[in-house]
Each structure stands twice: as C-alpha cells, then as structure tokens.
Amino acid sequence: MRLKIKENSTTITRRLIQILAFLTINYIIIEAIFPINLISLEGFIKFLPILNSPRNPLSNGAGILEYIFYSMANGIFPFFMIGVLILVFLFSNRVFCGWICPIGTIQDACAAIPTKKKKLSIKTHQSLLKIKYIFVIIIIIIIFPLGITRNTNYIFYTEFKNTIGAFADQPVGFFSLSEFLFVYFPTIIQEIFPFSWDYFASYTIIGFYILIIVISVWYPRFYCRYFCPFAAVASAVSDYSFLKLSRNPVKCIGRSECGLCERVCPKQIRILDEPFEFFTGKGECNLCIKCKEKCPYDAIQIKFINF
Numbered sequence: 001m002r003l004k005i006k007e008n009s010t011t012i013t014r015r016l017i018q019i020l021a022f023l024t025i026n027y028i029i030i031e032a033i034f035p036i037n038l039i040s041l042e043g044f045i046k047f048l049p050i051l052n053s054p055r056n057p058l059s060n061g062a063g064i065l066e067y068i069f070y071s072m073a074n075g076i077f078p079f080f081m082i083g084v085l086i087l088v089f090l091f092s093n094r095v096f097c098g099w100i101c102p103i104g105t106i107q108d109a110c111a112a113i114p115t116k117k118k119k120l121s122i123k124t125h126q127s128l129l130k131i132k133y134i135f136v137i138i139i140i141i142i143i144f145p146l147g148i149t150r151n152t153n154y155i156f157y158t159e160f161k162n163t164i165g166a167f168a169d170q171p172v173g174f175f176s177l178s179e180f181l182f183v184y185f186p187t188i189i190q191e192i193f194p195f196s197w198d199y200f201a202s203y204t205i206i207g208f209y210i211l212i213i214v215i216s217v218w219y220p221r222f223y224c225r226y227f228c229p230f231a232a233v234a235s236a237v238s239d240y241s242f243l244k245l246s247r248n249p250v251k252c253i254g255r256s257e258c259g260l261c262e263r264v265c266p267k268q269i270r271i272l273d274e275p276f277e278f279f280t281g282k283g284e285c286n287l288c289i290k291c292k293e294k295c296p297y298d299a300i301q302i303k304f305i306n307f
C-alpha cells in the first residue's frame, strides 16, 4: 500500500507539471487568455518551445531546435542558443521530453486510454529508431548549403531556394509534429477546406500525424521514439549528461523473476541489458521515472554522474 502511494505521487506530480507546461508555454492558449504585447518579449520568446503560432508576428518555429535550424538556414550560426541547448541537456538530460514537451503530453494522454499496450519486435524497434536521425540528416543537408551560400554565393542560394520550394523556408516544419501542430496546423486547417486536390500534400501530412497520434494509444511515445528531430539530437548527447538513472544489481532480481521496469517503460528500453552504473537506453530514456516508481525492490536510482 505504501508503494502504491509513492507511485501515485510521482505520476501525479509529473502529470501536473505536464499540464501546467502545456498551458504556460503554448502561445495559442496564452494568447486566448491574456492579450500580451509580444514585441516587448521578442528576445525572450524565441527560446521558449511552442510559444509561437501563425498569429505571433515573431514566430519562426515551435522551439529552440527549430529556431536554431532556421537561423542556420539563414546564414546565422546561433552560438548562444546552441550553448543553452547543450547546457539543458548536460544538466537535465531529456527531462524536457518526459515532463514538459506538449507533444509528449499529447501522446501520454493517448497512452492513458485504457488499452493493452503493445511492443514492437526488437529488430523492428531498432530499425525504426533510425528514422529520426535520417530526418535530422535530411534537414542538415538542406540547411547547410542554404546557410553558407546565403552569405557567399547569393545566386546559387536563390536558385537552390527556388528548387526546394517550401523546404527552404520550413525545413523542420515537414518533420516536426510540434512545428506542424502548433505553428502551421491552425493556418492550414483554414486553407484546406473545402476539399481540393491542390492540398493533397497537406492532407497527407495531416493524415500521417493523426495516424501517429492514434498509434500512440497502443505504442506509447510512438512519435518521440521514431520521428522527433529534437529526440534525435537529444538522444545523441544523452550519454554525456550528468543526470542519468542507475540500477542496483544487488537489489534487482532480474528479468525472469521480475522485469517490471521493462514492461512499464513507454520507450521500450531494455533496461536490464543496459550497464547498471548508469543507463540512458542509448539516449532514448526521457526520465519519466516510471521504471523507478514501479520497481518493487527500489533498485533504480536517479543520480548525477561526476557530481
């Protein structure tokens, strides 16, 4: 019974933070409640995820990573923002993904629908994990020549920009659900009705994202695992973070006797195959702490490495 109370308090705390974050960093909702003078917040606004929308005159994207990519596509190397992002990862690892990200919250709400959760085969799971890295590579292939030639060869820049069309202005928008949902969707939804084949690409993207959200009812955090560009960048540096989880091999009784941590993990991480000193699930762990709160033997701990 004592264990049950402990489980609920962690989950409730995380849920409350997720709901609060969803409301406070979502410009569309803030704008609906409080009329804010955005110009006075210009320098501040661009660092905050999602605090943008098509109605926001300062809108460049849905979050810091999107803004970094936009800056680079426009020939600016955003040292300060990259530094901020690295510090966030170093000190909090992927806590943002597990506790704050609105897209994570939407998927967690879907996963809360009482259905039997499913797992993909290890091979399929491992293969699909690569998709998000491919997305980031495609984005970089697009933005690097754009950003460099904007300052060095403007004719090439203009021709390349015209050739790749909308990708040039919104390289992240085609791969980021947060960008799509919070920045473009409200505008797109006004444009695409009544039905017209001219908007076939928009219908396809909307259908794809709706499908992904629906799938997350059975496969929690489906978008985070396989498609999110932010997750790709975060997971690449996660092993270097000071904040990680560890597993006490003395307390843990193993997969055949227990394995509860792996069964509840929404990211399908094979915790018991990871090093016990610390684990990040090869960067996939978003520190939701479900494994820790469910472990009946208190074998999983949060720790700051090197501190």
Ligand code: SF4
Pocket (backbone or CB within 6 Å): 247, 251, 252, 253, 254, 255, 258, 259, 260, 261, 262, 272, 294, 295, 296, 297, 298, 299, 300
């Ligand atoms: S839930 Fe705890 S005891 Fe059970 S396998 Fe996982 S770490 Fe070990």
Ligand code: SF4
Pocket (backbone or CB within 6 Å): 245, 261, 264, 265, 266, 267, 268, 269, 271, 281, 284, 285, 286, 287, 288, 289, 290, 291, 292
């Ligand atoms: S390993 Fe634990 S903390 Fe990390 S995602 Fe899985 S359940 Fe959450």
